[in-house]
Amino acid sequence: MSLRRRLLLAATGLLVVVALAFLGVALAQRASLTAQLDDRLESLTANGAALVTVANRADAGNAAAASLLTDVYVGVVRADGGLTTVLAPDAGPSPVPVLIGGEAGAGPVTRAVAGGGARVRLVVLTVGARRSVVVAVSMSGVEASFRRLLLSLGLAWLATALVTLLVAGWVERLGLRPIARITAAAEHVTATGGRAPVRVDAGDPGTEAGRLGSAFNAMVATTAAGQEELRRFVADASHELRTPLTTLRGYSSLYAAGGLGTAAQVADAMARINAEASRMGRIVDDLLDLTALGDPAALELRAVDVGIELEHLAADLRVREPGRTVRVRSVSARVVADPDRLRQALTALVANAVKYSADATPIDLAAEVGGAVVRLQVTDRGRGIAAEDLPRVFDRFYRGHEAGAPRDVARGSGLGLAIVAAIVSAHGGRYGVDSAPRAGSTFWIELPAAGVAS
Numbered sequence: 001m002s003l004r005r006r007l008l009l010a011a012t013g014l015l016v017v018v019a020l021a022f023l024g025v026a027l028a029q030r031a032s033l034t035a036q037l038d039d040r041l042e043s044l045t046a047n048g049a050a051l052v053t054v055a056n057r058a059d060a061g062n063a064a065a066a067s068l069l070t071d072v073y074v075g076v077v078r079a080d081g082g083l084t085t086v087l088a089p090d091a092g093p094s095p096v097p098v099l100i101g102g103e104a105g106a107g108p109v110t111r112a113v114a115g116g117g118a119r120v121r122l123v124v125l126t127v128g129a130r131r132s133v134v135v136a137v138s139m140s141g142v143e144a145s146f147r148r149l150l151l152s153l154g155l156a157w158l159a160t161a162l163v164t165l166l167v168a169g170w171v172e173r174l175g176l177r178p179i180a181r182i183t184a185a186a187e188h189v190t191a192t193g194g195r196a197p198v199r200v201d202a203g204d205p206g207t208e209a210g211r212l213g214s215a216f217n218a219m220v221a222t223t224a225a226g227q228e229e230l231r232r233f234v235a236d237a238s239h240e241l242r243t244p245l246t247t248l249r250g251y252s253s254l255y256a257a258g259g260l261g262t263a264a265q266v267a268d269a270m271a272r273i274n275a276e277a278s279r280m281g282r283i284v285d286d287l288l289d290l291t292a293l294g295d296p297a298a299l300e301l302r303a304v305d306v307g308i309e310l311e312h313l314a315a316d317l318r319v320r321e322p323g324r325t326v327r328v329r330s331v332s333a334r335v336v337a338d339p340d341r342l343r344q345a346l347t348a349l350v351a352n353a354v355k356y357s358a359d360a361t362p363i364d365l366a367a368e369v370g371g372a373v374v375r376l377q378v379t380d381r382g383r384g385i386a387a388e389d390l391p392r393v394f395d396r397f398y399r400g401h402e403a404g405a406p407r408d409v410a411r412g413s414g415l416g417l418a419i420v421a422a423i424v425s426a427h428g429g430r431y432g433v434d435s436a437p438r439a440g441s442t443f444w445i446e447l448p449a450a451g452v453a454s
């Protein structure tokens with residue numbers, strides 16, 4: 001059942017319960033007043049003969065007797081069943097009760113009076129041998145106060161209904177209507193497959209609905225950003241793969257057209273095809289790496305000694321680049337990291353240092369502890385990075401303007417630093433670069449130190 005329907009049901013239920021309670025109070029009050037009348041009738045009729053005597057005297061003008069019975073009707077039942085009035089109350093027209101039989105000996109009963117309108121409470125007494133006397137008191141007082149009470153309770157009920165309506169309207173405006181708006185927006189997002197960015201008017205952030213609205217907007221924005229990121233990822237990847245594919249297609253067309261006449265030409269084409277295929281393979285591997293790094297839970301974290309890592313890296317580098325000076329300035333420190341991923345990131349940084357600097361220039365590896373983090377650095381004395389490239393070198397597929405120069409290096413895919421960034425981010429670390437054109441670059445990453453409470 002919808003919240004709105006429940007609210008309506010609760011409000012209606014409340015008003016019905018209040019109405020029944022008010023009616024119950026009014027009826028109880030009338031019963032209590034009627035009981036008072038009955039008490040009075042009982043005391044009047046305790047001695048029927050005496051009452052008739054007093055009534056006769058009062059009727060005969062005895063003031064003392066009359067003062068006792070100013071509001072009492074006394075009548076004698078005739079043989080024909082009618083009433084002969086002995087005494088009528090002072091006020092109002094003479095209320096001659098209409099008997100319908102069965103009253104004799106019964107407790108006080110309520111009867112209409114002749115001429116309609118008013119009602120009386122009466123007792124029929126048997127006085128003497130067979131004389132029946134009716135003693136009645138008017139119920140107009142009881143009924144008037146019952147009506148007054150009903151009127152007051154009715155007004156109170158109306159006020160309750162008004163307040164209930166106001167509260168229900170308030171709840172509906174503050175709570176239910178925004179929820180309906182958010183639901184409609186969510187349905188719209190679903191119907192359009194998330195392509196149409198929707199925002200809802202979140203309203204007062206102090207209310208639950210307001211917070212729900214803000215959370216919804218944030219969720220839609222995050223989803224839209226994620227979709228845009230995915231779209232760009234696919235576009236970038238397709239663009240990068242298109243170049244080697246074009247080369248492959250070119251060679252196959254050339255071959256089909258008989259353009260590769262000699263064995264040497266075929267061998268050359270095969271070598272180029274092989275190189276392009278390898279390049280595509282590397283790009284695909286890198287893209288898969290980037291995708292996998294989106295899930296930090298996949299990291300196998302442990303304490304890794306950075307001193308040992310840097311020494312291994314330097315040893316490999318010295319073997320591959322015997323002409324260079326490779327220096328290591330390290331401390332004994334450990335970081336919380338996935339060792340394979342850490343090695344992958346450092347290797348990418350060292351590969352760039354080699355690729356973008358002259359053969360004989362030195363490369364420095366360093367580690368230092370700063371508070372709860374360990375900073376690892378790779379410094380080269382290469383060509384450096386132009387100021388306009390600096391903010392973008394960690395972007396996916398971004399290659400600097402002079403990529404490839406000054407050395408004749410193979411064109412990279414521009415994914416190396418993006419993977420470094422993804423690895424460091426997955427570890428909750430930071431990364432950056434300090435560089436000046438022709439002076440060299442220092443790439444650094446900071447990872448959480450092991451055994452230090454963060």
Ligand SMILES: Nc1ncnc2c1ncn2[C@@H]1O[C@H](COP(=O)(O)OP(=O)(O)OP(=O)(O)O)[C@@H](O)[C@H]1O
Pocket residue numbers: 352353356380382383384385393394398399400401402403411412413414415416417418441
């Ligand atoms: N040590 C460095 N010195 C100068 N420029 C650098 C250095 N490292 C990176 N760059 C610049 O940053 C760009 C991006 O680097 P990245 O490692 O992401 O891609 P890449 O080296 O071109 O290709 P890949 O690493 O995917 O083979 C490079 O093209 C280069 O212009």
Ligand SMILES: [Mg+2]
Pocket residue numbers: 348351352412416417
């Ligand atoms: Mg690189």
